[in-house]
Amino acid sequence: MTVPEPRRIKSSWWADPGDRVLAVMLLAPLSILVALIIVYPVLRLFQSSLYNHSLTSGVPAEFVGLENFTLMLDDPTFWSTLWNTVLITLLTVPGALVVGLAMALMANLPFKRKWPVRLSLLIPWALPLAFAGLIFAWFFHSEYGIVNDVLRRLGFGTVIWFNSPGWAMTAICLTIIWKTSSFIALILLAGLQTIPRSLYEAAEVDGAGKLRQFFEITLPLLRPAIVVALIFRTITALQTFDIPYTMTAGGPGNSTQTLAMYIHQNTVSFLDIGYGSALAVIMFLLSMLVTIIYLRLIQAKER
Structure with a gap:
């Protein structure tokens, strides 16, 4: 007597998906969310930059191609605000890194009660940017x-x-260095926590001093955290708005006006959506360029 073979139950693809199908199913909601909140606004920004769209003119938007970008070449305010933005980035990013590294090293010391020291790192970071600008405007008041x-x-x-x-x-x-160094300190402190204590103990046995341990153990192993901190800090520096706006409003003249402030002036004050969008595109491309440079440096060092 032959035993009949067991009947195979055919399962549907959604009940028992393969690895590739499962990955697509899990990533699909996130991909849709990213497309809605990032990709679509960026595409709309590029589209608006190609139109002459001023809400004060009373005429409908007109497609002008790259005319808004060519106008920037003869706009002295654009070049001055771009230079101010680059100058703030070049001064505050290294300054915040040095101060943040010192704060992280101090917070990583073996205190009996570490939480007051580490809590002090959160205060500048948690303080609103505009509020910090108002506080330091009072600090630097001439009278x-x-x-x-x-x-x-x-x-x-x-x-x-x-x-x-x-x-x-x-x-x-x-003011920006004081405000942003705590953010870098928090990232670097997390990186310091991952360095094994046994490396320092072995270095002490070999006769290495504190300074040599810092340059040969701490800095090399802290490099990934430093790069991450620099990426975030540089991008936010290129988008500086709140602190200069609340401290000087761009003055005297437009000597401290940043690119973000100029975008705000064109889109909110002048209601020139087309030119303001073109300025925002330049800021977006500049941020992407900086990010690509950092990522290339990371890949080169990994090789």
Whole structure:
């Protein structure tokens, strides 16, 4: 007597999907969400930059191609705001990295009570940007500011910070460094926690001092965290708006006006959507260029 073979139950693809189908099913919701909140707005931004669309003119939007971008070449305000943005980036990113690294190393010391030290790192980071700008605008006030009061007590003359382009930019950069160094410190502190203590103990046995341990153990192993911190800090530096806006409103003149402030002026104050979108495209491309450079440097070092 022959035993009949068991009947095979054919399962549908959604009940028992393969690895590739399962990956597509899991990534599909995230892909749709990214397309809705990132890809679509960016495409709309590029589309708006190709139109002459001013809400104050009362005429419908007109397709002008790359005319908005060619207008930038003869726009001195665009070049000055672009230079101010690049200058703030070049000054504040290395400054925040140095201060943030020092703060992270201090927070990583073997304190008995570590939480007050590490909590102090969160305060500048959690403070709203506009609020930080208002606080430091008071600090650098020429008459009753704390900075000038300290300078007078030390025997120096007072400085009218916001009447000079150089001093105004200095005050803004110092404020940005104070505000953003805590963010870098938090990232670097997380990286310091991953370095094994046994490496330092072995280095001490070999007679390596603290300075040599820092350059041969801490910095090389902290490099991935430093790169991540630099990527985020550089992109946000290129988009600087709140602190210069609240401290100087771009003054004196437009000597501290950033590209983000110029975009806000064209789109919100002047209601020139087309030219403002073209300026925003330049900022987007600049941010993408910086990100690509950092990623290329990471790939080159990994090889």
